[in-house]
């Protein structure tokens with residue numbers, strides 16, 4: 001196992017102190033990060049003690065340490081999964097060659113772009129979620145929000161480490177820019193669409209962590225296959241943290257569904273009793289799932305083909321495929337010819353975005369199946385909308401579809417969109433439920449069921465955030 005240095009300014013397992021130049025550069029970036037965190041991180045809770053886990057190693061059995069910490073004092077560290085001895089490039093034109101420990105010159109720009117695009121999502125989500133603490137349904141949930149936030153901060157560190165270590169001056173400039181863009185800002189927005197959408201209520205937060213963090217999982221799985229070994233090792237460790245983010249999302253929505261189902265079973269309308277009705281939950285699902293589908297990019301993509309050919313970005317769990325070169329294979333895809341959708345074989349490398357999206361959709365289906373167990377007796381079932389619905393990227397962008405995938409005209413969509421996506425009324429209602437935050441240990445807002453268990457074997461009424469102390 002690699003050596004862990006926890007007592008340095010920047011905790012790490014990359015032997016940072018042996019490279020003074022790099023260490024100095026990162027130590028200069030650190031105060032800029034903290035100042036960004038204080039400006040754009042969780043608003044109003046920076047001085048509170050939060051029961052958080054901190055990564056202290058990459059040992060699968062014990063990498064996290066739990067304790068109270070104030071967020072600006074969180075020990076954001078640089079942790080790469082242990083190297084795999086003799087690792088080779090697992091796909092593309094360089095299949096079978098030794099994995100790269102340095103950036104190959106010809107792929108420098110592509111790699112930097114991949115790392116910056118991934119890196120940009122990390123601070124973006126913290127910015128999107130920064131005011132949610134004021135409307136939280138419980139201290140348990142508040143702590144989970146902050147856990148996700150500090151780990152997204154650590155993911156930013158992970159990408160900035162790669163930029164500083166391997167991309168020289170350009171890398172340092174990109175690291176600065178990552179702290180300058182702002183989610184939703186008209187002049188300097190974050191790079192990807194979903195990361196500029198407001199996330200100002202807890203139903204959105206739980207949908208975001210279910211669907212958008214799950215996009216993150218698939219991007220990380222694809223980058224974990226990279227022939228550039230430091231990127232692969234970085235992403236492999238990030239995946240272990242990502243799992244908790246999706247847990248927060250899935251169980252959060254699940255508890256909202258349970259509360260609604262309980263009321264429906266009693267013959268009550270959840271909206272008359274301060275909870276969220278099932279059709280509204282479905283509309284939020286439709287929104288966050290589809291903006292997350294967009295993050296995979298166009299169905300047919302030269303970039304995706306180039307990234308795969310170069311060995312930079314593979315498929316999720318590349319080892320499950322037989323043909324790792326994918327030069328002669330094709331992928332059957334519905335593509336527009338004029339106004340008609342026609343099934344056509346596409347060169348597989350050009351369809352890699354769609355291949356990754358397929359894996360993502362299959363994973364989302366499993367989540368829906370689990371959610372539906374709570375409503376099976378009520379004659380209601382949640383469903384993922386068609387991947388044509390409400391798209392802003394790829395061939396379905398600029399066209400209009402119903403959630404079941406039937407093409408309609410713009411006027412019909414406009415007239416019916418409030419049936420399918422959260423309306424202004426829905427949003428106002430959901431926000432109204434959350435006007436009064438719940439800061440008493442063991443208490444929960446009326447619109448959400450308590451969790452099945454606490455965090456790290458603590459009881460549900462544990463004081464996850466020391467809210468009431470000065």
Ligand SMILES: [Fe+2]
Pocket residue numbers: 122151152155216
């Ligand atoms: Fe992340």
Ligand SMILES: [Fe+2]
Pocket residue numbers: 152213216242245
């Ligand atoms: Fe995440």
